[in-house]
Amino acid sequence: MPRATQARDAATNYRMFCAGCHGDNLEKFAAKQWMEEAGTASVERSIRNGILDIGMPAFAKTFSDREIKELAGYVKKGIPADRALLKPAVTAEGIVKSEEYNFVIDTVVTGLEVPWGLAFLPNGDLLISERKGALHTFSNGRLSAPIEGLPPIMAFGQGGLLDLALHPDYDKNSWIYISYSALDTTSEKRTGSTGVMRARLSENKLTDQEILFIGSPSTDRGHHWGCKLAFDGKGYLFFGVGERGQHFDFPQRLDNTNGKIHRIHDDGRIPTDNPFVNTPGAIKSIYSYGHRNPQGTVIHPTTGDVWETEHGPMGGDELNLIKPGMNYGWPVISYGINYDGTVLTELTEKEGMEQPVFQWTPSIAPCGMTVVTGDRFKKWENNMLVGSLRFDYIERMVLDGQKVVHTEKLAEGIGRVRNVVMSPDGLVYIGLEEPGMIVRLVPVE
Known part of the structure; x- marks a missing residue:
């Protein structure tokens, strides 16, 4: 949960700490007696002490007395006068049970096609x-018009506009990082490669655009682009690029960017200690190789470990612990087979090639992953959440060091999970396909 380190106005505090459960327009409160009472004493008490039986945390250590009083006044004044307009997120209906928590699945945004990247701006948008x-912002319950200033994008097959990440020092530099399928405008044919850029957002336009990475070679294939973005807290940006469906051409060679995990500085420079900077003919940004289609990348907030999920063929989806310079084996070793049922390789292991920490057979199509932080799902702290595109659920993975010791399927039937992220107020936000929407998990007692 973010901590109020300096005084903010009530509207800002509401958006940062309260809107995640109660709605951007205060529409998701349940009608209660305190709404009809004079003054704000009841609301102040709830903010200060929390309401544990519905999972509302106490904010006594987060806000000053003045901020609590002003926030209570903001809430009382903003509640719709027509109580019939209230649509509480926490109700007796639709409660989902899991091993550690009961929660509701609350709809946040609808009307999308395939939402891919999610990032929370400091103002709560x-x-x-x-x-x-x-590219859109969602603010005060409204989806913006498309943001201008994106580069040429090859929106074809699995390609298009992909992931989003904020610079760790966004408050100081306002950099937004974007991965995308970069259309090769110099080619007569429609070809493209995975790209990474950064820009700033001003008045619904991207400005100061800088291209940091363009993969090579460019191909006309429409699948296996990667590409999730993850900062490690040391100024390095990690991202995975798929092998573009050409598994015998790219993953085991170092002279191309495909089928690799890459590491660059925040401005696109190559770290001098990258594992292949002194290897003749190698792409200098390569951090690891032998990957099929990385669809999740996350840095563990406690250990700093780099974790990655990738799609196998038919079977053999992988959770990998990424180490510099290591070969993860594709397509020489795999726990999967070809989509037509034929054998791809007889080998599941080979000397000099890394084994997955965990593998899924049958394939779940893991896509998007996060590590649980904050106080709202405290019992899940440091667990990984991995979305399943194929089987429509979220996999909770409990780690003991660098081993998976327990798994649990959450929210089965929720829809094709494209992305999973933690919000600043500690809720789990999920991007879904078919239909395209954003939902969140809200814990209840």
Whole structure:
């Protein structure tokens, strides 16, 4: 949960700490007696002490007495006069049970196609990318018009506008990082490669655009682009690039960017200690190789470990612990087979090639992953959440060091999970396909 380190106005505090459960327009409160009472004493008490039986935390250590009083007044004044307009997120209906928590699945944004990237801006707005090539902010219950200033995008097959990440020092530099399928405008044919850029957002336009990475070679294939973005807290940006469906051509060679995990500085420079900077003919940004289609990348907030999920063929999806210079084996070793049922390789292990920490057979199509932080799902702290595109659920993975010791399926039937992220107020936000929407998990007692 973010901590109020300096005085903020009530509207800002509401958006940062309260809107995640109670709605951007205060529409998700349940009608209660305190709404009809004079003054704000009851509301102040709830903010200060919390309401544990519905999962509302106490904010006595987060806000000053003045901020609590002003926030209570903001809430009382903003509640719709017509109580019939209230649509509480926490109700007796639709409660989902899990091993550690009961929660509700609360709809946040609808009307999207394929939402891919999600990033929370410091003011509480949600930045959303759609694979078709549209970038939006979601603020006060409204989806913005498409943001201008994106580069040429090859929105074809699995390609398009992909992931989003904020610079760790966004408050100081305002950099937004974007991965995308970069259309090769110099080619007569439609070809593209995975790209990474950064820009700033001003008045619904991207400014100061800088291209940091363009993959090579460019191909006309429409699948296996990667590409999730993750900062490690040391100024390095990690991201995975798929092998573009050419598994015998790219993953085991170092002279191309495909089928690799890459590491660059925040401005695109190559770290001098990258594992292949002194290897003749190698792409200098390569951090690891032998990957098929990385669809999740996350830095563990406690250990600093780099974790990655990738799609196998038919079977053999992987959770990998990424180490510098290591070969993860594709397509020489795999726990999967070809989609037509034929054998791809007889080998599941080979000397000099890394084994997955965990593998899924049958394939779940893991896509998007996060590590649980904050106080709202405290019992899940440091667990990984991995979305399943194929089987429509979230996999909770409990780690003991660098081993997975327990798993649990959450929210089965929720829809094709494209992304999973933690919000600043500690809720789990999920990007879904078919239909395209954003939902969140809200814990209840």
